[in-house]
Amino acid sequence: MAIQSTIEASAGKFTPATRRVADLIRENPAAVLEMTISELAAACDTSVASVVRFCRTLGLSGYSQLRMSLATELGKESAQFGAGMTLGAEIAQSDTLQEMAAKVASLEMLAIDETVSGLDFAALERVVAAIDKAERILLFGIGASQFVAQDLHHKLFRIGRNAFLLSDPHEAWTAALLSPAGTVALGFSHSGTTADTVRYLEIAREAGSLTVGLTGSPDSPLARAANECLVSRARESRLRAGAMVSRIAQLAIVDCLFLGVARQRYDQTVDALKRTRDVTHPR
Incomplete structure (x- = not known):
């Protein structure tokens, strides 16, 4: 399963501290590629240990694997749907109607693809x-x-x-x-x-x-x-x-x-x- 979809599916497992990490990544997944683990922890008002716990909740070994997985995922999505997908799932207040429609359409196509490919x-x-x-x-x-x-x-x-x-x-x-x-x-x-x-x-x-x-x-x-x-x-x-x-x-x-x-x-x-x-x- 894609990391961003795994975050969605794991919502019930997060503590308040790890939920803040999840919220930041949902808002802007590309931020992980630009921040060290200490910078991400500070941006989420939490500790480095909480970021590591967040990664392990997703089944990852640590922050390095999270960064690599997200980099691969965002690269594929950008190639398939355009750079707008790297802004994450959230609709921004500044988005035009066309940009919102493009984001929703991209997310719906991704959802169908990930759902069918991951079906048991x-x-x-x-x-x-x-x-x-x-x-x-x-x-x-x-x-x-x-x-x-x-x-x-x-x-x-x-x-x-x-x-x-x-x-x-x-x-x-x-x-x-x-x-x-x-x-x-x-x-x-x-x-x-x-x-x-x-x-x-x-x-x-x-x-x-x-x-x-x-x-x-x-x-x-x-x-x-x-x-x-x-x-x-x-x-x-x-x-x-x-x-x-x-x-x-x-x-x-x-x-x-x-x-x-x-x-x-x-x-x-x-x-x-x-x-x-x-x-x-x-x-």
Whole structure:
């Protein structure tokens, strides 16, 4: 996983001191290339030891490896998307609309690329097989994550799968508790810490359902509550009322899931799509 995406996914592990290091790098990742470890620590109002702890939280040996990894990553991104990417994920107040649009587009393309290239395809195959055989499919997310759940529900429902989109936590918990054998319960949360969604998966798992978590944090409570975990990679801007880049990353997983399920019964899927298109777009 890219270092900048790893920082996003590791947000829940940071202490206040290491979070200040993460915030500075998110604001301007190129700063690491220009500062010594002592200068970075001073800029973050923390200690050299905290910077080292930050690096180890990311799975790196130390500051030198962080600098090398970021230099490589920023070089690739600059070659692919232009030098604007080296400014990091944040949208600056001074950015024009064109610059903001270019940054968001670049981050969304990066998110799709990193998500698909980092997918656990063995897990994806198992989830596809489970959904294909499922007697009931439950989908639940809160806030922006519900839009992602809604998209998968729409796709599955349109090809005749027994899918239910749950919008209320109590409704979700009840459905999870009373699920029949052969139920697959999918929970959507980019942070992986949304308490109601985690509880929904815990109840579903205790009831004997196969639980699937779609999250940006593989070490999160949601991931631990899931039998199978599909991880998205995204770098969000602070200027967001809801998920932007992370939503695109999760939608990429949703599309892969749907195509996998559709392939299982190809002729039946094509027929269902044609018939539903005909009834919703009459001549």
